[in-house]
Amino acid sequence: MKKINLLLCAGLLMLSTACSSNPSASSPTPQTAQNAITVAVGSQITTLDPGYNTETVNNYILAHTVSSLMTKDENGTVIPELAEDYTVSEDGLTYTVTLKEGLTWSDGQALTSQDFKYAILRNLTYGADNSWAIYNLTTYLKGAEEIASNTNLDASAIEIEGVETPDDSTLVLNLKQPCAFFVNLLTGNVWAPLRADFADAHDSTWALKPGYPSIGAYQLAECNENEKAVIVKNDSYYKADEITLDQITFLVMPDSDAQSLAYKNGEIDVALNVPVDVGVNYPNQNEVWNIPSPTSYFIALNSGATAPEALKEAKVRKALAISIDKQALASTLGPEQYYQALGGYVPAGLNGIDQDFRKEADAKGTMQAYDPEQAKALLKEAGYDETHPLKIKYKYSSSFIHSDVAQILEAMWKNIGIDCELEVVESGVFYNQIDNGDFELSRYGYTASDDPSQFLTLWTTGQQVVAAVDDPAYDKMVAEAAALIDHTEYMEALHAVEEYLVEEQAYVIPLFSYNTPILKSEKIQNATKKGTTPFYGYVTLQ
Numbered sequence: 001m002k003k004i005n006l007l008l009c010a011g012l013l014m015l016s017t018a019c020s021s022n023p024s025a026s027s028p029t030p031q032t033a034q035n036a037i038t039v040a041v042g043s044q045i046t047t048l049d050p051g052y053n054t055e056t057v058n059n060y061i062l063a064h065t066v067s068s069l070m071t072k073d074e075n076g077t078v079i080p081e082l083a084e085d086y087t088v089s090e091d092g093l094t095y096t097v098t099l100k101e102g103l104t105w106s107d108g109q110a111l112t113s114q115d116f117k118y119a120i121l122r123n124l125t126y127g128a129d130n131s132w133a134i135y136n137l138t139t140y141l142k143g144a145e146e147i148a149s150n151t152n153l154d155a156s157a158i159e160i161e162g163v164e165t166p167d168d169s170t171l172v173l174n175l176k177q178p179c180a181f182f183v184n185l186l187t188g189n190v191w192a193p194l195r196a197d198f199a200d201a202h203d204s205t206w207a208l209k210p211g212y213p214s215i216g217a218y219q220l221a222e223c224n225e226n227e228k229a230v231i232v233k234n235d236s237y238y239k240a241d242e243i244t245l246d247q248i249t250f251l252v253m254p255d256s257d258a259q260s261l262a263y264k265n266g267e268i269d270v271a272l273n274v275p276v277d278v279g280v281n282y283p284n285q286n287e288v289w290n291i292p293s294p295t296s297y298f299i300a301l302n303s304g305a306t307a308p309e310a311l312k313e314a315k316v317r318k319a320l321a322i323s324i325d326k327q328a329l330a331s332t333l334g335p336e337q338y339y340q341a342l343g344g345y346v347p348a349g350l351n352g353i354d355q356d357f358r359k360e361a362d363a364k365g366t367m368q369a370y371d372p373e374q375a376k377a378l379l380k381e382a383g384y385d386e387t388h389p390l391k392i393k394y395k396y397s398s399s400f401i402h403s404d405v406a407q408i409l410e411a412m413w414k415n416i417g418i419d420c421e422l423e424v425v426e427s428g429v430f431y432n433q434i435d436n437g438d439f440e441l442s443r444y445g446y447t448a449s450d451d452p453s454q455f456l457t458l459w460t461t462g463q464q465v466v467a468a469v470d471d472p473a474y475d476k477m478v479a480e481a482a483a484l485i486d487h488t489e490y491m492e493a494l495h496a497v498e499e500y501l502v503e504e505q506a507y508v509i510p511l512f513s514y515n516t517p518i519l520k521s522e523k524i525q526n527a528t529k530k531g532t533t534p535f536y537g538y539v540t541l542q
Helices: 056-065 113-124 135-140 256-264 276-281 314-322 326-333 357-362 372-381 402-414 427-435 453-459 472-482 487-504
Strands: 036-041 070-072 078-080 083-088 094-099 163-167 170-174 218-224 228-233 247-252 288-290 295-301 339-341 391-397 419-425 441-447 508-514 517-520 528-530 533-535
Touching (some): 036 256, 056 228, 256 517, 295 314, 314 372, 314 508, 326 339, 326 402, 357 487, 402 441, 419 427, 453 472, 453 487, 487 508
Antiparallel strands (some): 070 078, 083 094, 094 170, 163 170, 218 228, 288 517, 339 508, 528 533
């Protein structure tokens, strides 16, 4: 998912909150239910449109109200959800998916393959604002790129070469290039079904107003995006007899200290965003839920057209990288169960050839290993010394731990004679500035859970607005890896891509991976996960 889908990002997208004019079903009514829990989330709910969302806070809710073709269990294994089975052609270009029998929406209407086709076309033609959410569609699906963002097209009437619906229970997806992890992508909400009678083609406000049908375990009953969203059990869900919790309230509470206090006072049952020190020092560790997340916190270096000349030189970038003691930095921020120094760019938690991708790479050695003396030598080769120090500017946003990281980096760079100026900007404009190349060095964070390539494609020229990394050789390596069908060859190619990006060119400087503690009442039994997203549908209350 995009950078704005991070716990590091504070509300980049602020969407319109007008009400939908045509809800297609009566709104379910929130109950004062005994069999219910309240979960505090850390920022405003921005959209509940599955084909538009790119933010983590919304996914906490969508994990319960939306179902897709495939899903992930709590171990991250891809398993069928609305799909019963699928087959893949020998060339890896055609996926034929058979839907489960008897699936219905919450209003009783049968689910058909046409609902998936409409959703795909609707998401593609939504408009330019949806360009990131549809990235996987435009990258792999035949005909998708040609119609993307064209709001003049009628999603309910047009055809696309990449999607066929030979009958109501069969969906055929035709790819323009092989994708070794395509089944993983089918867990994404952008592939989830929608219907034209409630999901407006070029607008998302319908998704914030209760009353539209659900195909997931829950249905939206109440929503004020600045305050809360209430969801109730969908009795038409295909596994409704397994869903044990009747109602979940997601309460918007941006202040992490306020979440901690509300939890302590029994006002909420789950606090999703609390300070790390609260989790570390909480007296009852049985109430601390630590969910590892494949997150990379790193430094982006601008070596593109808008970069200072110094950063266009690999020696300088490498010197900046190996002058950072990443282990010391991570240890300063908090204990290892929450902050893990990274030996490479792709974090742990993603499959490689036959084990974790990060472990496979780390077995060959740490990239950008700490070596301040070598850093000084590289700077001297590039023409920088005590009489002519390297001067850089590091940009970060004003939330989370970014200020602490910035000050640690400033001190480490000062130790080898680098003069670093710190620049702090508001969170709401931070990523816009980075996208437009308005930075020298910048903190950056990214979370993705499908495949290591999601981290690596981030720095291809075509995926950047203004390229901070503008390297045709890198683009070629990524493209050639994507075309490989054999799993082992594909992963070996990705390892080579990461080596080039990090060790050889130092286009990015990985720092650490992190996860935040969750406080969860002991009365909540059987909370599980969809991948790394908490899921409460099977909860029983003790």
